[in-house]
Amino acid sequence: MSTLEIKDLQVSVTTDDGPKEILKGVTLTISSGETHAIMGPNGSGKSTLAYSIAGHPKYQITGGSVTLDGEDILEMSVDERARAGLFLAMQYPVEVPGVSVANFLRTAKTAIDGEAPKLRTWVKDVNGAMERMSLDASFSQRSVNEGFSGGEKKRHEIAQLDLLDPNVAILDETDSGLDIDALKVVSDGVNRFRERENKAVLLITHYTRILRYIQPDHVHVFVDGRVAESGGPALAEELEANGYEKYVLAPR
Amino acid sequence: MTVTEASRESVAAVLEQDRVESHLNPPPSYDLTDHPVPTGREEVWRFTPIKRLRGILDGESSADALTWQTEVPEGITISTITAEEARDLGELPPNERPAALAVANAGGATLVDVPAEFASDEPLVLRLSGDSVDDLVWGHLVFRVGNHAEVTIVLVHTGSARYCTTTSYVVGDGAQVRILSLQDWEDDAVHLGRDSIRVGRDANVRHAAVTFGGDLVRMHTNVEYDGPGGEAELLGLYFADEGQHIEHRLFADHNAPKTKSNVVYKGALQGEGAHTVWIGNVLIRKVAEGIETYEENRNLVLTDGCQADSVPNLEIETGEIEGAGHASATARFDDEQLFYLRSRGVSEKEAQRLVVHGFFNDLIRKIDIPSVEEQLLATVEAELAKNVLKEI
Ligand SMILES: Nc1ncnc2c1ncn2[C@@H]1O[C@H](COP(=O)(O)OP(=O)(O)OP(=O)(O)O)[C@@H](O)[C@H]1O
Numbered sequence: 191m192s193t194l195e196i197k198d199l200q201v202s203v204t205t206d207d208g209p210k211e212i213l214k215g216v217t218l219t220i221s222s223g224e225t226h227a228i229m230g231p232n233g234s235g236k237s238t239l240a241y242s243i244a245g246h247p248k249y250q251i252t253g254g255s256v257t258l259d260g261e262d263i264l265e266m267s268v269d270e271r272a273r274a275g276l277f278l279a280m281q282y283p284v285e286v287p288g289v290s291v292a293n294f295l296r297t298a299k300t301a302i303d304g305e306a307p308k309l310r311t312w313v314k315d316v317n318g319a320m321e322r323m324s325l326d327a328s329f330s331q332r333s334v335n336e337g338f339s340g341g342e343k344k345r346h347e348i349a350q351l352d353l354l355d356p357n358v359a360i361l362d363e364t365d366s367g368l369d370i371d372a373l374k375v376v377s378d379g380v381n382r383f384r385e386r387e388n389k390a391v392l393l394i395t396h397y398t399r400i401l402r403y404i405q406p407d408h409v410h411v412f413v414d415g416r417v418a419e420s421g422g423p424a425l426a427e428e429l430e431a432n433g434y435e436k437y438v439l440a441p442r
Numbered sequence: 443m444t445v446t447e448a449s450r451e452s453v454a455a456v457l458e459q460d461r462v463e464s465h466l467n468p469p470p471s472y473d474l475t476d477h478p479v480p481t482g483r484e485e486v487w488r489f490t491p492i493k494r495l496r497g498i499l500d501g502e503s504s505a506d507a508l509t510w511q512t513e514v515p516e517g518i519t520i521s522t523i524t525a526e527e528a529r530d531l532g533e534l535p536p537n538e539r540p541a542a543l544a545v546a547n548a549g550g551a552t553l554v555d556v557p558a559e560f561a562s563d564e565p566l567v568l569r570l571s572g573d574s575v576d577d578l579v580w581g582h583l584v585f586r587v588g589n590h591a592e593v594t595i596v597l598v599h600t601g602s603a604r605y606c607t608t609t610s611y612v613v614g615d616g617a618q619v620r621i622l623s624l625q626d627w628e629d630d631a632v633h634l635g636r637d638s639i640r641v642g643r644d645a646n647v648r649h650a651a652v653t654f655g656g657d658l659v660r661m662h663t664n665v666e667y668d669g670p671g672g673e674a675e676l677l678g679l680y681f682a683d684e685g686q687h688i689e690h691r692l693f694a695d696h697n698a699p700k701t702k703s704n705v706v707y708k709g710a711l712q713g714e715g716a717h718t719v720w721i722g723n724v725l726i727r728k729v730a731e732g733i734e735t736y737e738e739n740r741n742l743v744l745t746d747g748c749q750a751d752s753v754p755n756l757e758i759e760t761g762e763i764e765g766a767g768h769a770s771a772t773a774r775f776d777d778e779q780l781f782y783l784r785s786r787g788v789s790e791k792e793a794q795r796l797v798v799h800g801f802f803n804d805l806i807r808k809i810d811i812p813s814v815e816e817q818l819l820a821t822v823e824a825e826l827a828k829n830v831l832k833e834i
């Protein structure tokens with residue numbers, strides 16, 4: 191069992207005019223076996239939440255706590271968090287020129303497991319994970335994310351989810367920019383992950399269409415750096431019909 | 443090919459243009475009085491810490507030599523010729539004092555003769571090593587590559603010396619030549635080198651300068667063309683540590699139409715006082731219509747206290763060209779790249795190691811000399827171990 195517990199999390203970024211508060215007290219508990227969906231308008235702070243949990247240096251935590259199974263992860267370095275079982279599929283995966291996907295995956299797997307994967311099964315595992323994401327085997331020899339299409343980058347993130355096998359996966363708009371076939375492929379990948387034991391998923395999205403493939407147990411409406419409302423899957427349908435209007439303050 | 447009036451004209455123009463001077467490069471001459479001892483304020487010397495040349499530019503005569511170890515594929519011969527004979531073979535005359543001194547003091551040149559239509563999978567390897575920085579060594583080498591020959595030439599410099607040398611590659615028509623000059627000196631060595639390349643008609647030359655070692659290394663690579671259709675790819679990789687001065691100066695002289703030059707140099711710097719200089723000069727003469735040139739220099743600064751100077755220069759005397767461009771960038775580690783790798787569990791140091799390898803990888807692949815690729819990767823690794831991966 192793992193539990194990711196976010197309590198009253200407050201986060202700022204540095205701007206030219208001084209610090210700007212983005213997260214204004216986020217509280218959320220995600221336990222293994224659960225899938226939570228976060229929906230919210232552009233700029234409401236969803237990616238900020240995801241990056242802050244992963245430990246991106248751009249974000250300053252000004253208050254609150256995040257624990258994984260009781261351990262304070264805010265005290266951990268970025269890579270320690272990953273080794274503790276966190277995974278972030280990024281909204282904009284980063285290109286790393288000259289580093290092959292194969293080398294990257296092997297290095298990451300070795301770091302996470304604390305030992306090098308067995309050569310024979312590993313190659314098979316990688317090929318399988320790529321194939322399940324409809325990525326040609328030749329991707330292994332390409333530089334990480336370099337020249338990948340938007341959809342290929344997202345599928346590469348889910349291939350990593352498959353291979354690195356974390357306990358808690360945060361998926362930041364993994365569905366954005368996917369055509370309908372890719373959406374299906376990615377959803378299948380996430381669902382296979384969910385079927386494994388003790389996995390927790392936090393899925394950030396703008397669209398209910400992915401929620402038809404990946405059924406969430408909880409839906410949270412995220413507005414202006416906070417969770418404005420939480421509910422079951424029905425909440426997503428309601429958002430689809432009515433938008434965020436009732437949560438966003440009417441302009442004065 | 444029939445000689446048309448137009449190309450007759452351009453040949454005549456080339457001859458005329460021979461005397462046109464580039465403001466970026468002093469005029470070539472064998473005469474030492476044309477190359478006075480620099481003060482350090484000259485444009486071509488302003489980046490170089492002249493004191494650390496340990497008196498090389500005084501031009502004392504010396505009989506010291508490097509130890510040569512050679513692997514010579516069958517068909518290639520090595521002999522000794524006089525400086526006059528080297529001149530007659532068509533080497534590019536010296537365009538600065540060190541090269542002129544090397545010709546004057548070496549007492550003749552080593553001629554490496556690659557016959558026309560030579561072909562072999564085996565590279566020609568010359569391993570030159572010095573015993574001590576007290577040794578002052580003058581070098582003069584000429585590589586003559588016959589028409590349509592295909593050859594790989596590897597020069598490896600190790601040990602220590604004060605080595606001042608000029609090396610000419612006179613490349614015949616249609617030849618395919620790959621050259622690697624590896625400077626893997628010990629910490630105190632001083633090396634002033636000039637590689638000049640005359641690219642034959644429709645010939646293709648890929649020259650790579652790889653510099654890791656030495657207290658001060660200053661390398662020139664000069665290219666000229668013997669006719670249209672010649673292509674030169676000039677690659678470079680360097681890694682400067684604490685206190686090291688590594689300088690690469692490129693000059694591609696497009697003196698013939700339809701020629702190409704492509705320059706890619708990448709360097710990493712680490713440690714207090716690590717200094718690299720890259721000067722990329724390209725001259726497109728009036729006659730050089732339809733040419734294509736691109737030059738690029740990228741530096742990765744790994745620690746504080748380093749300095750990377752990077753100066754691309756393009757002199758264009760005709761607008762009738764296919765393309766000309768340059769790029770120069772000096773950067774530190776990219777936080778987003780490190781974050782991405784670390785978010786997959788990879789430690790900070792390991793992530794940095796991956797990024798540096800990635801930075802050099804495509805270049806090492808481009809150099810494409812399988813017999814040294816492993817060694818280059820291993821040397822990059824050893825350099826990284828000095829700083830980036832050092833456990834504190
Ligand atoms: N350096 C910065 N300076 C000023 N504002 C910033 C800075 N970085 C982020 N922000 C702001 O923080 C807010 C939250 O951004 P975030 O990326 O978390 O939103 P999001 O909910 O993920 O939006 P989207 O749905 O568009 O992905 C935005 O308004 C953004 O402009």
Ligand SMILES: [Mg+2]
Pocket residue numbers: 236237238281362363
């Ligand atoms: Mg976002």
